[in-house]
Amino acid sequence: MAKLTIDHIPVTVTDGTSILEAAKSVGIWIPHFCYHPALGKAGACRVCAVKLLDGPVKGIQMSCMLPAADGMVVSTTDEEAVAMRRQVIEWLMINHPHDCPVCDEGGECLLQDYTIAGGHSIRRYTGSKRTHRNQELGPHIEHEMNRCIQCYRCARFYQEFAGGDDFGVMGSAARVYFGRFSDGPLASPFSGNLVDICPTGVFTDKTARFRARYWDYDMAPSICPHCSLGCNTMPVARYRELLKIVSRRNDQVNGWFICDRGRFGADGVNAPNRPRTPLVDGRQASWDEAIDDLLLRINEVQELHGPDSIALLGSPRMTLEGNLLLAQLASLLGATLCYHIGSTEQTQAVAATQLVSGERAASMNDVGQADCIVIAGCDLLDAGPMMALAVRQAWRRGAKVFLVNAPTSRLPFEYACAGLFDEIPFATAKQPVVIGTASDSDRLQPLLESAQGIKVAMLLPGPNSFATALLAQEHGTLPLEEAIAGGSIKGIISFEPETPDRLPTDIQLLAVADWRPSPAVSRAGIFLPITPWVEMDGTFINNEGRAQRFRQVMRPGLPIKGLDPAGHPPRLHGNEAPGSLPRPTAEIIAGIFAQIAGEPAIQPLSGRWQFAADLDPEGDGVRVVQP
Known part of the structure; x- marks a missing residue:
């Protein structure tokens, strides 16, 4: 540990920490352009100058380039350091067009901030x-x-x-x-x-x-x-x-x-063709009319064919809250609950979540720190581009990367191809990681059982695939295609699904809730418009089982520029914005439940899921403990 003083404040940091980062750790901000925590130091901009008053090094130094050391006394406010930073800013502004009024960076520009903070206001260069x-x-x-x-x-x-x-x-x-x-x-x-x-x-x-x-x-x-x-x-x-x-x-x-x-x-x-209005048999309807008609048709189908003739279909695109409420609604109706379309899809998703249980799950940070990485049967740039970037950081640190039955084009790192897992030097690796997709679960299971200390990262189809796989296990659900094949399903209500292109001709009810236009929307008897993720709060569980909260960014409604050719909203006063009818999926499901049961549904983020309700949206997230 290095002990130093910065602007009269004692600071203790780990060895190798730069003076710039040491100052930041106690709330002292030193201007800088070229330094970035992910990229490291470069010493190119020269605007992070400080003066060392005492210690092993003295005089004007670049704070991003100099490691902190015992006994250093650093001043960021010394007149000589301030003057140098001001002069550097002046040099940088000599050729700058100074076009802040038309620059999209205006208001979030470091050069703008540091120019003002440094006291440079008049251009002397002519x-x-x-x-x-x-x-x-x-x-x-x-x-x-x-x-x-x-x-x-x-x-x-x-x-x-x-x-x-x-x-x-x-x-x-x-x-x-x-x-x-x-x-x-x-x-x-x-x-x-x-x-x-x-x-x-x-x-x-x-x-x-x-x-x-x-x-x-x-x-x-x-x-x-x-x-x-x-x-x-x-x-x-x-x-x-x-x-x-x-x-x-x-x-x-x-x-x-x-x-x-x-x-x-x-x-x-923002798409103009985004569906924003409830539809009943293709005609626009109010929310009350659409929900009443949906409940009526559900009742008719169940009276004719029994409670389990209705299938409720969740989705890896739907929030954790929506999928949990869907299970409550299925229990209330006695309906068949589905979270996946096909049997293979469900089997593979469940197997993938089981592979990453306990301490075996590898985050992208773990992948970036690994010394041996095996990519098994998946195209990283298609299934999860940021995972490829994590692998590159490990490779830059010296990790060996192997591909087993995986595409070999376009990857931003060097690798060796292997035909079998036996060819991989796991025994000499200290932090090995295997990366695969859900379809590779069967092949990876024997490897993980036979070798110790291997972490695994599984790439899944959707942002909430981990959650739907957990819920499918918890509720013993059937895949939709398997439920349909039994012949008892006569009505399907799907929420943000990838509904099959072909459905049996005897399906009497198809209701769809989505925000994207799709063939399922056009052929649904009842359509309910929902909000995308930016228009609601919710929770996703990622591929490693990390639950993360997100917040509503904007209210539903047509963008003002898309309201009419003149770009002006209607000159009629109202309480609702045009196009503001879409609702969050969880809110729709909870509303249907309350209308049928006469009482509210149980708060979805309660019991074992209570921890998700308390998540900080700006935090790291919390790993789900599987039962």
Whole structure:
């Protein structure tokens, strides 16, 4: 441990901690551009200058480059250090276009903050500014090279951290240029992180360009729904429109970054064809009419064919709360409860959750610290891109990576191919991890039983697949296809499902609750519009069994810009926003339960699930203890 003094405050930190991080640990913020916790030090921007008054090193030093040591006395407010930081900012601003009014980074720009904090307010330089030609980098990222301050964060992330090879730094001295050899979309599936990591406005989100400033944003901690990894995000909205999604730090899950699918894959939330109105036999209806008609049809089917002739279908896309309430509703109705479509899907999902029980589950942080990684039969960049990024960090630290019956293209790390698990040197590894999908559960079970100390990460189909697998075991549910094959099912009520394309002709009732347009929506007798994850609170359990809460970002309703060609809301006063009829799935199920039973359903996050109700949405999440 190193003991030092920073601005008269005694500080004790672990060996190797930089002065910049040591100062941050006691609430002292030293300006910096090039340093980033995920990328480490570079010493490129020179704006983190401090003065060492005593100790093994003295004088002006760069706080990000110098490890803390015993006896150091550091001043961040010394006149000489302050003057250097102010002068560095002035150098950086010499060629900067100073276009804050039209820059999307305005309000969340470190250069803007440090320029003001450093006292630089008047440009003394009167010469010509250096200018660059911007590049077309695809549909998602806007490039404005003239704003660059040469901190090298973008190149360090893209090439070193993410393994991309179509973007980097070119030129020298005042002609340094960060971009591609020619225009074209960035190839890395993590390219969108350039937007978050750039401390100025060189890279901004083109999909949200000129839509709002930082102080206009509606934001809340959320969880990505596009795969089972449960990456932490911060969706940004304004005027009932989802503008963009940015990454949110969680060191146990995604670290600092997210993939481009999670960042740019939410177009359907604002889509004009998103269904927002209850439908009964294809015509628009009120909520009361739709629910009353649904209950009437359920009663008719059950009177003719018995209570178990109705199947209630949950989904790995639905929140934990919704799936728990669905089990209560099935018990009340005496209906058949399903959480999966096919028998194989359910069997594999249950087996996968059993494989990661106890201490065997590997988080993405565990994968990043592993020294031997085996990827078995899965395409990481398809099933969970951020897992591939975690593997790359382990490989950069010296881990050996092996592929067993897995696709070999596009992976951002070096690997060796193996035909059998017997070829893998598990015996010499200290922290081995095996990564597979649910379909590989049978092959991985013997390996995990025969070898000790191996952790496993299983990639599942949906953001809440782990929860539906647990509930399927707990309630002894049947897959929908198996229930239908028995011939007793005459009505299906599905919530956020992947409903089969073909259903028996004798199905008399099909009701669907979803927020995405699909063939099931168009052929449903009753359709109930629900909110996507950004319009409600909820809980997802990720692939390792980590329960995480997310919060509502925006209220349901049509984006103002999509209301009419003129871009103006209706000139009629009302209590509800246009298009605000969708409701959270859990609220719909609870409402149906209360209407049938005459009393509210049991709070879903109670009993063994009480811990989920107390989760901090901005925390690391809590691992589920399987019964």
